[in-house]
Amino acid sequence: MAKENVIFGINGPVVTVKNSKDFSMMELVFVGNFKLAGEVININEKFTTIQVYEETTGLRPGEPVVGTNSTMSVTLGPGIMSNIFDGIQRPLFDIEKQSNDSFIDKAADVSVLSLERVFDVNVIISKGEELLPGQIYATCKETEVIIHKCLVPPNISGKVVKVSKSGKYKVNDTIAVIKNENSNIFNLTLCHKWPIRIPRPVAKRLGANIPLITGQRTLDTLFPIAKGGAAAVPGGFGAGKTMTQHQLAKWCDADIIVYVGCGERGNEMSQVLSEFSELIDPKSGRPMTDRTILIANTSNMPVAAREASIYTGITLAEYYRDMGYDVAMMADSTSRWAEALREISGRLEEMPAEEGFPAYLPSRISEFYERASRSKTLCGLEGSITVIGAVSPQGADFSEPVTQNTKRFVRCFWALDKSLAYARHYPAVNWMTSYSEYFNDLDSWFTKNLGYEFIDYRKKINEILHEEDKLMEIVKLVGADVLPDNQKLVIEIAKVIRVGFLQQNAFHKEDTFVNLEKQKQMMRVILYLNQKAKHLISSSIPISSLIKLGLFEKLTKMKYDIPNNKLEMFNDYIKEIDEKFETIFKKV
Amino acid sequence: MIIDYVGAQEISGSLVVLNNIKGASFEEMVEIRLKNALKRYGRIIQIDGEQVVIQVFEGTHSLSLSNFSTRLTGHPMQISLSPEILGRTFNGAGKPIDSLGEVFALTKRDINGKPMNPVSRIYPRDYINTGISSIDVLATLIRGQKLPIFSGSGMRHNDLAAQIVKQARISAENKDNFAIVFAAMGVKNDVADYFRRSFRKSGVISKTVTFLNLSNDPIVERVLTPRCALTTAEYLAFELNKHVLVVLTDMTSYAEALRELSSSKGEIPGRKGFPGYLYSDLASLYERAGMVKQSSGSVTQIPILTMPNDDITHPIPDLTGYITEGQIVLDKSLAGKGIYPPVSILSSLSRLMKDGIGDNFTRHDHPSLANQLFASYAKVMDVISLASVIGEDELSSIDRKYLKFGRLLESKFLNQAFDENRSIEQSLDFAWLILSTLPKSELDRIDDKLLDLYYRDENKIKQGKAVLNAALNDISKED
Structure with missing residues (x-):
């Protein structure tokens, strides 16, 4: 028998084994008598270095380290949906049930997917059929709204030699047996494993030309994101990153939400849990939790598992994309993940680059965001993963390495602004520093579905906001009173746009989600007011008398006053503008 | 052997x-x-x-x-616990220093604790009435929350913490169920003394467990102090079902102790010499607040930290803000105007507030009112910066109204006496009264129904002033 490998040194989450040649890079290992999960991260002649995913208190040198010959993987199969996992895919509800305690014990030994739950499986292959990688061989109802499609693992193919009938099965029951060209036999159960650090293959990447509709006006009109795109939401503390992420998770039009709480607050996760189970999805009439997967690695949970949680999340997202779903993944916050990299890198005494972050930070960030895409899957369906990553820059300084490197690899940048947040202007997306590079890809979709006006309105709104920004420089120096009336109008209209359009109340029933048609109509009415008022002002009617009409205020509040399903009311607004302006024009 | x-x-x-x-x-x-x-x-x-x-x-x-x-x-490092620890005083490493002898241990706990399972948490919703207008209305404290006070040297953060401890109530609550854990890290002897005197004065000393690591005590123990305190708090809350308020002061000394130890171990430093794991380390403390399904108790944390050079982007306040559920920021210029508590309205925030105020909790107008106050006060700041360029005389009449509103808000609403305990209704009415000095058309965050109910025009203001004066009289009589 080979010599047993034992712990030599311990330093925080990093454990070393001396003189061993048994381990391979990224191998999953179990450390010590408690069998703590860990991953091999460095091997040299003298030492094998392991990062341990759990608290290492109480480990002793001489305790065994056992390899598994497989890399860190997740289990993919029915039962993932609606569940909440920690960073290395241990189900938190089951841990609670097993320990009957509110605190997480070390080395909780629970199965990822329930072994007892029975699924009504519909087998759709027959004996003798040739199965290709990624092909669907069975389906079952996972929740009320999600049909789970069991996929042949992407690295396996072969001829079906044995197949079970449709019926009731548990996760580990064999559904089919296939044999490949080399006569190797594989059992297909309802689940399979996939390493978290390797992207699941797709047949072809498709263009990002369908928007992810979020119902948030600033994002949908000014800075749209495509399905399969990637966006970053940077902002200092209190700027509303988490609120924005929650709003997106609740309202965006993806089929499935993967929400990764990476190194964030425990109470936030319990809020997501309680809110999502109460929130009824208007599309299906079922709770949000029916199509949500949560990964919770709160800031007080072990740091190495925090590093893994992002990969766990994206691998689960890829699995559901491969079934042909549109998945949106929220990662809150990627900075905590980067800091976990830094912390482990520091323990390994690697040479630090910028601000102590390891030199491989940019490549890790790009690898992660590149896993977002809209693709044709191996089984011929279309699916997408949209990644929305929060970034928590130190001291709200956007020039720090994580923000800068993220900026290079995402095409949507929703910069949250502290001063907007201070004035409780939410979402605090700064319209001057944010950008989206998806306009060109998405314009044809917008034109087709909402008419060319939508793009035209957006352009005009943007122009007004930029002009206001310039004027504000002057106002800050000399006050608004000295401006000529036509410039005062720009400031007044910009105020309507800012407060009445860009600012959106997440707690208001009508305002928390707004469909694109209403967004368009709102822009239309605001721009109509602008155009008419401009006309009157050029006929030397003072702006003060226009403001007295109360139209500007009324438009500011139309987001609350016009329900999502009564868009014809916008015509009344246009009529009112016409009438009131008419009377004032006649008076003069 | x-x-x-x-x-x-x-x-x-x-x-x-x-x-x-x-x-x-x-x-x-x-x-x-x-x-x-x-x-x-x-x-x-x-x-x-x-x-x-x-x-x-x-x-x-x-x-x-x-x-x-x-x-x-x-x-590993453990602490002895039993219900008898209430009223006792320990050093930073959990050894009794009040000459009452060792604690007879009913149970021993690892001071590092274990991470709370997120699914076992109850999302905190019960608001705590602190009797301080600025906190109750604008940054409401919620039971189970961690809400730090960001201060600077020379400001009255200790008074504020003592006042919160003294006045914190949840309506109709059982007072016996209440306990305080006080951890002093690297503070001066007088400060520790001040807190203990104020606990004694408000009659809570017998429900207080104190951990003292003064500024001349070993720094190694300073790293243990909050851990001992929080382990005690968790024991009191989750096993004895008490509502525990934990005051940790001063987190800046704690983080500096951590830096000192880290550099003596020869670790690679991160920002400003603090170790790269400062975030994880602080989180392992702050996250030990909350409520769980398995118990009826709660741990609410009020950490106090002094911002070095009043810089909120310094790593300690910065990382703290990323972990805690909001922050109460004290502002030196307000303090200079003699305003107590000098709570900076715009940078203070309570993240859990939105679910613990409004109908069924405080009053239905509270959320919109708070929103409007923030928005209007932000405008005040713009006007002030404009006034500093062109002079107050050149301001438009509406801008002058904002200036007046800002001054009133600071001097009447923010400013209150150390022993003044305002009810939530009082605080909200005060705010409406002051907000009504602005024209109705400026209040764009409040819907018309609420404005009709609460906005005070000229007549109502006169009535309101009478009410206000009567209220002030009542308060002074009670004293």
Whole structure:
């Protein structure tokens, strides 16, 4: 028998084994008598270095380290949906049930997917059929709204030699047996494993030309994101990153939400849990939790598992994309993940680059965001993963390495602004520093579905906001009173746009989600007011008398006053503008 | 078999390196026995085969390479707990210093605690009435929340914390169920004394557990102090079902102690010399607040930290803000105007507030009112910066109204006496009264129904002033 490998040194989450040649890079290992999960991260002649995913208190040198010959993987199969996992895919509800305690014990030994739950499986292959990688061989109802499609693992193919009938099965029951060209036999159960650090293959990447509709006006009109795109939401503390992420998770039009709480607050996760189970999805009439997967690695949970949680999340997202779903993944916050990299890198005494972050930070960030895409899957369906990553820059300084490197690899940048947040202007997306590079890809979709006006309105709104920004420089120096009336109008209209359009109340029933048609109509009415008022002002009617009409205020509040399903009311607004302006024009 | 290891390989700062140690476990406690039979304690912080690095809590002074022996205790750092700890005082490492003897331990707990399972948490929703207008209306404290006070030297953060402890109530609550855990880290003797006097005065001293690590006590113990305190708090809350308020002061000293230890271990520093794991370390403290399904108690944390050079982007306040559920920021310029508590309205925030106010909690107009106050006060700041350029006289009439609104808000609403306890209705009515000095058309965050109910036009203001004066009279009579 080979010599047993034992712990030599311990330093925080990093454990070393001396003189061993048994381990391979990224191998999953179990450390010590408690069998703590860990991953091999460095091997040299003298030492094998392991990062341990759990608290290492109480480990002793001489305790065994056992390899598994497989890399860190997740289990993919029915039962993932609606569940909440920690960073290395241990189900938190089951841990609670097993320990009957509110605190997480070390080395909780629970199965990822329930072994007892029975699924009504519909087998759709027959004996003798040739199965290709990624092909669907069975389906079952996972929740009320999600049909789970069991996929042949992407690295396996072969001829079906044995197949079970449709019926009731548990996760580990064999559904089919296939044999490949080399006569190797594989059992297909309802689940399979996939390493978290390797992207699941797709047949072809498709263009990002369908928007992810979020119902948030600033994002949908000014800075749209495509399905399969990637966006970053940077902002200092209190700027509303988490609120924005929650709003997106609740309202965006993806089929499935993967929400990764990476190194964030425990109470936030319990809020997501309680809110999502109460929130009824208007599309299906079922709770949000029916199509949500949560990964919770709160800031007080072990740091190495925090590093893994992002990969766990994206691998689960890829699995559901491969079934042909549109998945949106929220990662809150990627900075905590980067800091976990830094912390482990520091323990390994690697040479630090910028601000102590390891030199491989940019490549890790790009690898992660590149896993977002809209693709044709191996089984011929279309699916997408949209990644929305929060970034928590130190001291709200956007020039720090994580923000800068993220900026290079995402095409949507929703910069949250502290001063907007201070004035409780939410979402605090700064319209001057944010950008989206998806306009060109998405314009044809917008034109087709909402008419060319939508793009035209957006352009005009943007122009007004930029002009206001310039004027504000002057106002800050000399006050608004000295401006000529036509410039005062720009400031007044910009105020309507800012407060009445860009600012959106997440707690208001009508305002928390707004469909694109209403967004368009709102822009239309605001721009109509602008155009008419401009006309009157050029006929030397003072702006003060226009403001007295109360139209500007009324438009500011139309987001609350016009329900999502009564868009014809916008015509009344246009009529009112016409009438009131008419009377004032006649008076003069 | 107990083995005493005699002598050491190396001594540096608070660290001792020993060779040929067998069976040591990571983070294990050790006893160090000196020749004169005195004992010190330490903790194993690194193991390389048979070489271990020990951190000595009471410091390494007068240790030589040969004049002491080391014994492994076989368990990590623990603290003895029983219901009798209420009213007791301990040092930073959890040893009694009130000459009442050792605690008879009903149970012993690892001071590092265990992470709370997110699914076992109850999302906090019960608001705590602190009787302080600025906090109750604009940054509402919620039971189970961690809400730090960001202060600077020279400001009255200690008074504010003492006032919160004294006045914090939940309507119709059972007062017996209440406990306070106070942890002083690196604070001056007078400050610790001030807190204990104020606890005694408000009659809560018998429900208070105190951990003192004063500024001249060893820094190694300072790193343990909050852990001892929070382990105690968790015991009181989750086993004895009490509502525990934890006051931790000063987190800046704590983080600096951590930096000192980290550099003596030769670790690679991150920002401003603080170790790269400062975020994780602070989180392991702050996250020990909340409520769980399995118990009816709660842990609410009020950490106090002084921002070095009043810089909110300094790593300590910065990382704290990313972990805690909001922050109460004290502002030096307000303090300079003689306003107490000098709560900076715009940068203060309570993240849990939105679910604990409004209908069924405080009053239905509270959310919109708070929103409007923030928005209007932000405008005040713009006007002030404009006024500093063009002078107040040149301002438009509406801008002048904003200036007046800002001054009233600061002097009447923010400003209150140290022993003034305002009810939530009082605070909200005050705010409406002051908000009504602005024209109705400026209030764009409040819908018309609420404005009709609460906005005070000229007549109503006169009535309101009478009400206000009567209220003020009542308060002064009570004193």
